[in-house]
Amino acid sequence: MSHSVPTKVLVIGYVWPEPRSSAASGHVMQILEAFLEQGWDITFSSPAGPGEHKADLTALGIREVPIELNNSSFDTFISELAPDIVLFDQFMMEEQFGWRVEKHCPDALRILETSDLQSLRHARHQRLKDRLKINDEQTDFTELFAPALHEEFQLMASTDLAKREIAALYRCDLNLMISEVEIDLLVEEFGLPRQILHWCPLMIDLPDTTAPGFEERAHFLSIGNFRHAPNWDAVLWMKTTLWPLIRARLPRAQLHIYGAYTPPKATALHNPAQGFHIMDWAEDALEVMSAARVCLAPLRFGAGIKGKLVDAMLCGTPSVTTPIGAEAMHGDAPWPGAVALDANTFAEQAVQLYEDPARWQQAQIQASALLQQRYQRSVHGPRLINRIDDCRQHLAQLRNDNFTGAMLRHHTLKSTQYMAQWIEAKNQLNPTER
Template structure:
């Protein structure tokens, strides 16, 4: 008789998920929900401390286990759990725990949740820093926003971060990619086999039937975790360049900026006289988004796809962003607002959407169409499960077809294993 025991999933989290603080936390919860719908038994583990806004996993029937880095206690834990699937949240967790998982549960499918390509984000950040150092008053970033794919590859390829991250992708049986742009970059420039990648975007349960009307909305809104460097850079750009241009045309305009983990350097920018309000964490981000008239997301660097923009579309709130903000989100479909490449163009587009009900409503319709076509959980959740099950059914053949990954696992596991064991032995010798 075939076993009727549920599939056991172990998630090794870089942090405990905070879906109301970051898009990464929201995406993790969407993945978890897809697994729960299959009746799979989930254990979530992490070496991180508990954050302020952690999701209540226990209420969903998920076991929570704190684990330690460089500690053989994990070996006993995973051997006893004997998961069928192990999901690493971010490549750093694959680096830390991948060799232990393979050693003690060699038949478990190893899945990497990339969240976004951190090496892409970092390369773009370094390029922006260099440009601002050379020309701090630059307004137009069109050349930064549209490099050729080969140029992007060359910016990333020599970096330690890219080599670590893409090696972790190779070492995994399947990597979840949130952005189609990043899949194309990996396949076409880094020559990663397409069969180890799976497109898994942000997901929404349904497209709302109604929204708060244009006439009942007011103010501009920007939202994002302040610990995320692209969000902080966007706040600075709004403060110094974009918002003054908007206030020139709309002298009474107000901008409300929400973000988890607001640092003193952000609250120092709070200036009600300028209509620039730094308001810390939003208890209900969708509520404040639903009552705003226009969402500003002027991201000068970043990667993946943007949770704040998906939330704006979900709330029927047109947005103004950059090519980096819109990257991988709309394909050939019309955008849910405006995409601009300079402070002056962003400000002009924002004012137009704020003042023009016809343009505003069309942007809202575009957002509805994008959600329905590209982001429904009822489409992407089952597709994710189906892909995982297909890999599990042919795991030996799947791994044979990824010889580069096997080779990297062999060499990385030896070096990581010995380094980890050395650190553990050293920790035992050093008094607490």
């Protein structure tokens, strides 16, 4: 789509991006880079404070503007900016700011970057908690790992979170989905129109260097932001069940666990005598991943796709995970490592990969093929831009075809608007309570 002036994009972030701390931030950065390649004029705003590992967006030519929740100063800001496209990073930002965007920039294309379906992740977490309450046996979780889409829908449908999240998806003109499984769930079970959903996985450049080989590597590795509940649960499962099983077979093996925002409860698990090392944040995740022989990702719940497992493929590091970890990541291709449904199989597969150079080498080759097949930036970047351009050209028709979205905007946003205005008025009367 050619314009005499650059397309103006406003991104409203739940947090300031920290691509070295989380895959969700990494995905946001990949989307921003696709926009920058078009010469688009980008402003990034967030009501959050800057985190410890915040990316320097200004160095990329992106303006950074802090904003406030429940404050009409945003109305002035967006009216003056007059963006052509507004991207909400996570549905809570659409809830907070969507009605203001619609009121002041009704013709701006509204896009939601979901990262993962939070209501699906939370429902799966609840299912795990319920299972552990009934039976705290820690080895076999087969029943959690292969539910049909309708079972997932039944888990989610009664929750407030799903109602909020699905409503936000309906209210947007386009929703970026990182997982094809989640697209199928939304279309087949929740009835969303497929034309408002776009598959946009992690987008990477293929490595141009040869990954280190089997003999050059040592140790097991696990990595992930400790603030993300599925990662913390995986660390606990490794500590109590999986690592003792692996260590019984490989008495000298070491497990190095890296993650941003390491809490004291994680540091307390550090035990060099058991080969169990809590390593804190990795300055360069790809460097530590490339030095490891096998990546462990024993996720018992979660959603979306897993940045750590794409990193493992990039580094040619075979991984052992669960069906939750591998979900929506490999299509019909073989997994570059192993997918296990229970603790004993997980440990067995981890040991085999660690000790068998031929099997390890085969997994490394499969990783390279999978990256090429599914995750190339050169494929998904242009596809995203084309989809956005098409939505902008047919915006009136797109909105007309999405009557449920229009209805939800009419009703929900009025209530959100009045609640926000009430909070703002209350804050002005009682500034000390803010």
